[in-house]
Amino acid sequence: MKFPSSRAWRKIAVGFLAAGLVTSAAACSTGSSAAPGAPAASQGKGTGTTDGGGALLKVFMPSTSNVYLAAASQSIKDEAKALNYTVNIVENNWDQTEQDQQVQEWLATGERAAAVLMWPAGAAAATNSIRLLSAQAPVIQFNNLVTPEASKYVTAYAGVSDTGIGKEAGANALAAVKKLKAEGVKFHGPDGKPNVVEIRFTAGYAAGDDREKAFAEATPGAFNMLAVEPTPTVDAQGGFKAASQVIPRFLGQGIDIVYAHSNDVANGVVQALEQNGLKPGKDVILITGTSSGDMSNLRGGKIWSATLQSPVIEGALVVRTAAQYIATGQVQSGDVTIESSAAKPELKVEAPHAATYMMNPQVTAENNASFDIWGLSFDKLMGK
């Protein structure tokens, strides 16, 4: 076997490595061209209109290699265009250090933005970047809840409520139990309570903490909680890995309900249940959080319910919140959860709340085909 000289291969390899860097950069950076920004609305002095007049909204967020973020990113662009704002998005590869560098580089350019829309890569470590950004423009944070340390630098929050999702999942679980009891189903726990296994998001992940706590608070004393098992990763593989180990442990006691923090994670749980001889949807009820990942198990009845978390709504919401703040220069105290409505609400010139949360309606095999929120079907809401 003959090979070309090492020098030639080195050249090929160097070219290959360079291609790698270019490809990675392409995967982690999108956005429209920057436009001159308008002066930021100062506290109490709004522009009086939600029309952006071409002003810049600067967005910092993790990579759109995830379908949720890709849909949220597109929704931000669409909503900004509708409100006559220019948007420029800077992505990072789920790395707070990288995002910190991007923030500092942007600040050094001296470019002005009407507002900064910030999805921190790691909210707990993003306080300094948020502080620096807040000196330049109002910061509207989304997706990751505002930490107490960052709260004085964040003008408003708009987006997902993990507490809301946990609460809705709890309500869905109670409704499922009520329905099954009415059908005569007996549960395995003490005093006829359902035995529950919770497959939660990765340990230490704040979204998982909020969902676990909210689910428990929404179902006080209703269930016999056998175990709360964190996934190593927040995807179907992680769900399978966690569930396939924990389910055999409780087979003898009988598992009635599995609460998984997302539909994606639950897809892995379905496989683990089936490999242990259980029929999801019949022997075990699967209640899930975020309506992410492949929905065929939900549509096929193996997953009882999910909870809507629409990237399209989240993207639009953060832009609308920024536009309202820029228009009024004010923030209302307290928080609000927007209602599910068939028509997209008209954007009024009024101060946004300190926190505006998305709606979290139940998604089931029966209702997902007839979803109509803001004129969008379920698939459209999920950016598909």
Next chain:
Amino acid sequence: MSSTASIATNFIAPSQRGSVIRFVTSYTLPLLVAAVFAVAATSTPDFATFANIRAILINTSIVGIIAVAMTAITISGNFFSLGIASSTVLAGIVFLAVSGLTGSALAGLGAAVVLSVALGILQGLIVGAGLNPVITTLAVGSVTYGLVAITTKGAVVTAGSVDVAWLATWNLLEIPLPVYIFVLFTAVAWFLTEHTLIGRNTHLLGANRATARNSGISPQATTIWAFIAFGVGLGVAGALNASQLHQMQANDLAGLTMDVIAAVLVGGAAVSGGEGSPTRSALGALLIVALGNIMLLHGLDNGWRVFLVGGIVVVLVVALHVLRKVSTR
């Protein structure tokens, strides 16, 4: 062939003391795994149930297949591949896409293996030319991830209505197919590594590159063979993983690379090359999963489990390293 075999024999000929230690090095892990299973069976409730042992085997199979496949790379002195996760995701996505297009999971499996082998050959050519394997595999991983992310736009890929699940769920005696594939793959890898010329060449190349070259062994050809074996493992594991969950997306399998490296290290492979065994890598993967399982059954929190399993891995790797050093003095 006979001259190579002779060099190999001379090269690894141990002293009396060395042979004792080498025996201990070779059999420490199998004995440890046996001891862990025996102790757990008597002291851990629900450990020795069929469902639990099956869960351990299922959880070991995919990481185990890749660990076994990567052992040749490590033995050949090319450290590890750091692009495991993205390459496995790519294989899974190709499996689902081709299965969906052709209606055949076997066609999807074939396509995943062919693509992974091609990727392996490409890396083998680059590493064989003398480039740093860590940088090369990291770059390939980065390119692969980027391409998958761009192509799929982060969306979940499925095989549509085509049934691909049977590849992961078909079972014999209630043990699913991935476990049998893992065992078969390990047996074939063991035979190739321990009983063929290419296996001996791989060992010699990792033990002493200059001597191997002087003995007429081509570092490039040997490295390419090691990466081909790795590619086969990645293709099979990617397809099995995707068939298990009927879906795959760009960001999946984030922790896979570290799991595989840990299994190979616990299996006693020398990072510098020349030492290692596919069967021990398989046992390494099995031991890590079993330890996590035992701690889970004892009700330890996830944090403690990660901490203790990590600690045990460190102790084992250090102990094997010390034994190896002593045996070569």
